Amino acid sequence: MQGSAYAREEALCIEFDVRAGDVEHGGMASSQIKAALKQFGLSEPVARRAGIIAFEGEMNLIVYSDSGGTIRVCVDSEYIEITVQDFGPGIEDVDLALTPGYSTAPAWATDLGFGAGMGLHNMEKNADRFEIHSRLDEGTTISCWVKRRTDDSS
Ligand SMILES: Nc1ncnc2c1ncn2[C@@H]1O[C@H](COP(=O)(O)OP(=O)(O)OP(=O)(O)O)[C@@H](O)[C@H]1O
Ligand SMILES: [Mg+2]
Numbered sequence: 001m002q003g004s005a006y007a008r009e010e011a012l013c014i015e016f017d018v019r020a021g022d023v024e025h026g027g028m029a030s031s032q033i034k035a036a037l038k039q040f041g042l043s044e045p046v047a048r049r050a051g052i053i054a055f056e057g058e059m060n061l062i063v064y065s066d067s068g069g070t071i072r073v074c075v076d077s078e079y080i081e082i083t084v085q086d087f088g089p090g091i092e093d094v095d096l097a098l099t100p101g102y103s104t105a106p107a108w109a110t111d112l113g114f115g116a117g118m119g120l121h122n123m124e125k126n127a128d129r130f131e132i133h134s135r136l137d138e139g140t141t142i143s144c145w146v147k148r149r150t151d152d153s154s
Contacts, residue, residue, distance in 0.1 A: 001016065001025060001028045001029055001032065003015060003016045003029070003032055003033075003036070008074055009076075010076050010077065011074040011075060011076040011081070012040075012074065012075050012076075013072055013073065013074040013075075014033065014036055014072070014073050014074075015070055015071070015072040015073075016029035016032070016033070016058075016070065016071045016072075017068060017069075017070055018058050018061040018062060018065075018068050018069055018070065018071060019062070019068045020061070020062065020065045020066060020067055020068045021062060022062055022068075023062055023063075023108075023109075023112060026058065026059055026062050027055055027058065027059075029054065029058050029071055030051055030054035030055035030057075030058045030071070031051070031055075033050065033051060033054045033071065033073050033082075034047050034048065034050065034051030034054070036073075037050055037051070037073070037075070037080065040075060042075075042080070042148060045150065046080070046146060046147075046148060046149075046150065049126040049127075049146050050073065050080045050082060050126075050146050052122055052123075052126050053082050053122075053123045053126050053127060053144045053146070054071055054073065054082055054084075056119035056120070056122050056123045057071055057082065057084030057119075057123060057142060058071060058084075059114060059119060060084070060119055060120075061084065061086055063105060063106070063109045063114060063115075064086075064089070064104075065086035065087075065088065065089075065139075065140075066086070066087070066088040066089055067086070067087060067088065068086065069084065069085050069086030069087070069139075070083075070084070070085050070086075071083070071084050072085075075148070077148075078147065078148060078149075079128075079145045079146065079147060079148060080145070080146045080148060081143065081144070081145050082127075082143070082144045082145075082146070083141065083142070083143045083144075084140075084141070084142045085139065085140070085141045085142075086139050086140055087138065087139040088137060088138065088139050089136070089137065089139075090134050090135050090136040090137055090138050090139055090140055091132075091134040091136070091140055092136050094132055094134055097120055097134075098120050098121060098124065098132070099117070099121075100117060100118055100121045101116070101117040101118070102117045103115045103116065103117035105117075120132070120142075123142065123144055124144075126144070126146070127144035127145060127146060128145050128146055128147045129143075129144070129145040130142075130143075130144050130145075131143045131144075
């Protein structure tokens, strides 16, 4: 899997395309994202939180999106910003989707161990700021921000 890197204003960004249904490569984009963040000099706890967010977003693109989507990670002086976007099918009830344990995962995904209904909750929990916008038939965009520096990391 090949990510593309570019500079955006004061931030450095890396972007990955994720294919719908491509469970065989599930976790590849997020592990490359985590490795890139560590290589960039971010602490293990911070890279791990960003990696968890990217992983849950990546798996949701694989399991739920109609035609795949993108994960974009941008690092500026203060934050890692992780944006996961797809163009359908969208989420009918976002509050319900955020409820731990709620899942509409198909059998092929639960057979592989996905579908605990914890992914979005994990994304929210690991983010310092979390936003989700979704419209039925249009798509879903999730943005998460992780502070580069925390009290327990230098
Ligand atoms: N990108 C998306 N497009 C459409 N629906 C989504 C999307 N992401 C999540 N959902 C919906 O929200 C529900 C909850 O998602 P969440 O990631 O929390 O749990 P899960 O994917 O079902 O299980 P887990 O992530 O624990 O394996 C999903 O079951 C699905 O109905
Ligand atoms: Mg999930």
